[in-house]
Amino acid sequence: MRSTSNSRKHTPEIVMEIAQPIKTYTTEEAYQASFQYFKGDDLAARVWVNKYALKDSFGQLYELTPDDMHRRIAGEIARIEERYPNPLSENEIFDLIRDFKYIIPQGSPMTGIGNPYQIASLSNCFVIGNDGSSDSYGGIMKVDQEQVQLMKRRGGVGHDLSHIRPKGSPVKNSALTSTGIVPFMERYSNSTREVAQDGRRGALMLSVAIKHPDSEQFIDAKMEQGKVTGANVSVRIDDDFMRAVERGAQYTQQYPIFGDNPLYQKDIEANVLWKKIIHNAWKSAEPGILFWDTIIRESVPDCYADLGYKTVSTNPCGEIPLCPYDSCRLLAINLFSYVKQPFTAEASFNFDLFKKHIAAAQRIMDDIIDLELEKIDGILQKIDEDPEEEEVKRIEKNLWLNIRKKAKEGRRTGIGITAEGDMLAALGLRYGSDEGTAFSVEIHKTVALEAYRGSVHTAKERGAFAIFDAEREQNNPFIQRLKEADGQLYYEMLEYGRRNIALLTIAPTGTTSLMSQTTSGIEPVFLPVYKRRRKVNPSDKDSRVDFVDEVGDSWEEYVVFHHRFKEWMVINGHDTAINYSEKELEELVRQSPYYKATSNDVDYLKKVKMQGAIQQWVDHSISVTINMPQDVTEDIVGECYMEAWKSGCKGVTVYRDGSRSGVLISNSEKKETPEAKIVTPFPTTRPQTLHADVVRFQNKKDKWIAFIGLIDDQPYEIFTGFADDEDGILIPRWVNEGVIIKNREADGSSRYDFQYTNTRGYKTTIEGLSHKFNPEYWNYAKLISSTLRHGMPIEKIVDLISSLQLDTESINTWKNGVARALKRYVPDGTEVSKQKCQNCQSTNLMYQEGCLTCKDCGSSKCG
Template sequence: MDYYNHEQVFEAATKYFEGDTLAANVWMNKYALKDSENKFYELTPDDMHRRLAKDIIRVESKYPNPLSEAEVFEVLEKFKYIIPAGSPMAGIGNDNQISSLSNCFVIGNDGKSDSYGGILKIDQEQVQLMKRRGGVGHDLTHIRPKGSPVKNTALTSTGVVPFMDRYSNSTREVAQDGRRGALMLSIGIKHPDAEDFIDAKMEQGRVTGANISVKLDDEFMMAVKNNTTYTQNYPIDSDNPKYKKEINARELWNKIVHNAWSSAEPGILFWDTVIRESIPDHYADYGFTTVSTNPCGEIPLCPYDSCRLLALNLYSYVEKPFTKEAYFNGDLFTKHSRMAQRLMDDIIDLEIEKIDMILEKINADPESEDIKRTERVLWEKIREKSIQGRRTGIGITAEGDMLAALGLQYGSEDAITFSTEVHKLLAIEVYRASVDLAEERGSFGIFDAEREKNNPFIKRIKKHAPKVYEKMLKVGRRNIAMLTIAPTGSISICTQTTSGIEPVFMVSYKRRRKVNPNDKNVVVSFVDEVGDSWEEYNVFHPKFITWLKVNGYDADEVKGKKDDELNAIIEKSPYFNATSNDINWVSKVKMQGDIQKWVDHSISVTVNIPESVTEDLVSDIYLTAWESGCKGMTIYRDGSRSGVLVKDDEKQEKTDFPESVAPARPNTIDADIIRFQNNYEKWIAVIGKINGKPYEVFTGKAEDFYLPPYVESGWVSKIKTKGERTRYDFEFEDKQGYKISIPALSRSFEQEFWNYAKLISGVLRHGMPITYVIELISNLTVAEDNINTWKNGVVRALKRFVPDGTDAAEKICASCKEEAVVYEDGCLICKSCGESKCS
């Protein structure tokens, strides 16, 4: 089989995306067919789309009235009309990896398990799904509250929060071919530990591997509105609960609002609305009780159900975009909506094949049966749910660009009305297609029209598409539920459009590139501290470039304009006052609520608000969302995730601070050698010191930098010769007393490690306390597994320089709550209760 190297694919993909290197990189890294040796078997997305079409028509051929390969390829080509989400794009027709085609899963124990065995079973299931590309959600409401009696040596339960840490840490350690695991943890507001859950992520560095959402019921929301008390109990749905307490609903609500205002979490789920509108919950006795959502919140699911996602590119249905004659091609959209549901049903069959491959691998693995049992049973349950319900996740992307292309300002009354009609049309035609598929292929196995007849969504279908409903009563429906609106972040980069239901984030932003000042026609914007010349230029949202061209502008010329000139042009476009930070929150919430009526699952949406917004306004946003029929909501206040957690109240009041000047570096400084091992790889660190304190860091894999095992110290010399840049050499004394020099430390290690090391060295030499440097590095969130490995080693190396007795950055002990945590021998020790933690 022919293959291509990285350079060949990058060049061809960049040409395919008309110079958009970001789109080329995303496609190459996430979706192109390649093997573990990084050999590429697809040169452009055309090859990928042919792979998808070929496998889909293999399924089509099993059923009546099959589509042709050409028909399927036509709607996939150029990411123009129908775009499968990441897992289907990467997995369909891909024999190089055994992975699921599902984007998201929810897991949970049968019954009301709250034992350690049940908790650990969920942990393993979560990891097993993440290693197959799956995002995972699960609910913690079943765990008994803090202080409850238990029949083990602990005597009382630790409550929910420690298990949030466990699940978060599991997520962070699972690598997925460049992806990290995605996790949603939820809890019902009725649970007595709900407040602790809500506060968990306010402690810096805690639960960083999960999104968290709190499930709010109507009883709680009414208590908030009326400022009355609310009863929490455990178990939450018991008639005779073991634990019960009354709380002030408004006070807990204010805590939710404050934390969301401060840090964008928790997200909130209006759970009674979710359950009331849920069609699968009418089949609860078959195991379809909805318990949580996927990590982005757009698919509420029952345990062991999964969903594959697909989006229609709304921009592509606008004919003559950005002109006075622009219109939405409803006939083509209708045709493709039906076709999309057909393709999604085919992908379910392909997913069942993938699950069978996973099960075959598990059965063939040499481990003993007791080790394999949890993983095998997990996939058997997922397979059963896939066949029983045949759930799909059809959504959209490019809503913002569609409206702009039609000359409608995002958030306006006209735009909301139009968007709602588009989603209504999508819902009716997708349901029509599922009914037609039931006639051709059979309905999902447990379909029962009588169970669903009072469901609000089904009633809307009955009212607005009576013929579809009448036919459904006769032949059934192929799929239990079908619609969603996901974020579509990566695939919208490939479609070169706005993402999901969202408006454009920014019309333009600035980017820099290094230039040769002697080149002809080069524009030097500034020269940096090492003498390199840089050009600064504007980067535009792709469809804004289309608007420029339609309106007679030279896009390349506009890219070089000054800010005031550029802003004057943007003000003439339909994107003016229509970015994510411009949209009035009332309009955003109303739009979500109106569209939600035509989405049988949920909508992933974030309301972006300015930094100046008050907590009272955030409260109003959430209350309005609940009253508007939204199923969930996340808000993001500009700047809310930076500087949230301040350790010193006195420091919090300071608004200015003096710049620090790093001490002059001698030409040669002392250095320590520290060796460590992570993930079975050997690593090495060279720590340069001034007056015994770390001043600079050089580190990477030991195989790139050979030193005799006896070398534990030496010197780092800064060398600058005529015509060369500065370099750093390492010197050590061998056993015979001779000084040995290893030149150019920067070239000895991989460039990515060198770049991070430069950043950390800058922080060290400017005097940040070593404990805070360690905390800073520990809390870096990076996608690549090799960088995480490197990061952990640097933390361990620097901890050796923390004097015993030094206060920790977070001094409050998690166990005894005393402010007594210090460093000893590189470990965190509580001087009050003796609790210790080493990394």
């Protein structure tokens, strides 16, 4: 569908003039056409059709291939260009964005630009909250509502909890003392999980300052299984804390966290809390770390902190630190496309074309701000027209008015890159090497200088952002680096100002990289060659069985080449159609520039230093993950975190292999067959004592609790029933594990007691789990425990429970709760049969973190 920019009116996009019937397509038609567009890449085709093709709320598709999408986007940007001198034409813009080759608007801009069927923002991410002066219930509920209102418009949200008073603080209401941070973490997390975003869950970042007295509870909150599952969490760490860790000294926590006269203060051993952060990150990849003093010191917008631009938190992936009610739209430049004669001895980087396109990208980003302002006007119009009372609409309306003010006043942009790993490989440079890092730094220095130059030139034509003040910025370290690198640019900025308050970021480009068929963001290649498994029916014609699992299901294993590795193969004369043996594949990789350059190969400390060096040329931040093998020690994680601080990183996240399971299979992994697989059976006699997890969940208005006895971390038995949270008869909220002890009653019957260790180190016993719950629940629990003890796969038990036909509403509610509790133990990557995705009707479903996730469209159903 082509857009005709010259005939469009300058009105919000919710108004659409239709002169003739618009062509629509079925999902299958769009998939087949996109499959051809992506040259047989099934995953890229499905991602585009399900996430980015223009569709209405009834599921009708209005675009056949990404060419239609890119024409739609180009037409709208060209319409904005016409408002200003020297406009880019629609065809010029289309040539820049077509085929995901050079400039790629990300996520919300790609979906929302020119979309008349969806009243949504074009911003990828927001930060909300207050100035830290209010921790009243009203203020906390206001943030909760603002979060939901943004998520329903497709935005990812971040906010900070450091303003909430610590647990046990006196309050002037019936509670007498504060509950602290953790209950509100759960509230915000649950709100996130309730909001549907076109088949996705909302995205949320919660942060807290290490200086806050409840920061330890915040750091531990996600370690309880099933808790705070709807949010990423990061700790804001200051330089004083890091220096205390280095010296092995004490560190003072206080509330409020700023100010000379705190209401509450305590001294802690910095290293004790540091080791807890390291252990939790090693075990579960969270919390992430934000080096807050570095963020504030380097932040250009914080030069305007007194005007409302004080940074308080980040977006969900951490690459955009923001002030309250500011937002950002993201765009990526595909670095691979600027390599001339890739994967040859003559390979070189086209800096001239690269610089030209950076300037165009910055101009396009500024146009997208104007489009966003139109979208916000459309949202405000929708709010005004809604039939609710004005009081009901007040918070939502004020939220968008605040966001509009920040977008119009600061005009913040988010230019980033993708395909860093492929670019280096195409040039014959190994990711993580000194030479490779030096070239990457030169690339990002170029992006910074040319983006800022573009913003200055745009200011000359269109005017500077409203509150630009060169004197405020003159001592900012980032601005000083620009001045040192290019004095002419700096003095032009003094003369004309700058169009945008901040410009640069490096985001994780997940689906973007799938469609550009490159490595993601700043990351190296995950694997140049990997295997996937596909379930097959052995009786199917031409089927091949490579693997039979422990329940007898047959699987075919097939090799998948990373797209640019495949390009290297073709350029260097290797046949891509051969069914290579494992040894031959290993030799191919050894010959390639991807050898020793995968996410698990790159030296951890070198990657951290690379991130720190590049950070010097990114005014926002960088989303990057330090990948580590499963056997890495906690001490090494600590070394990486310390080096990240010293290297000038603004944040860091580690991922230890196995801490969250994936679905890809390493080539070196040994195939398992029923004969080769060693299965440790459950004991025939129940041990007297079992370690147990405590899982809490809510169905409708009823609160439930499950005690799950484990052997080798696998469920062996389950006890469930109503949780009595009001008077704490069952168990305190903070207890998430303990032991289940089997005892004998005087009459010879069995009694199951739950025992946990309280905060003072004493053991507390809850006697007779089987007597605490409804006898009917107990009888069903015995049946389910029996299937668990005989080794039936958990996903099959979940299916069995879900299919039970029970008479009463309470028993059905209990049934659903048991299924939810057990889903948490289904291994990630387990495929599901006989169910369809509610979003795209695909049967390609698997379990991921206890949720049914569609591998085709990414939709996730939990609970």
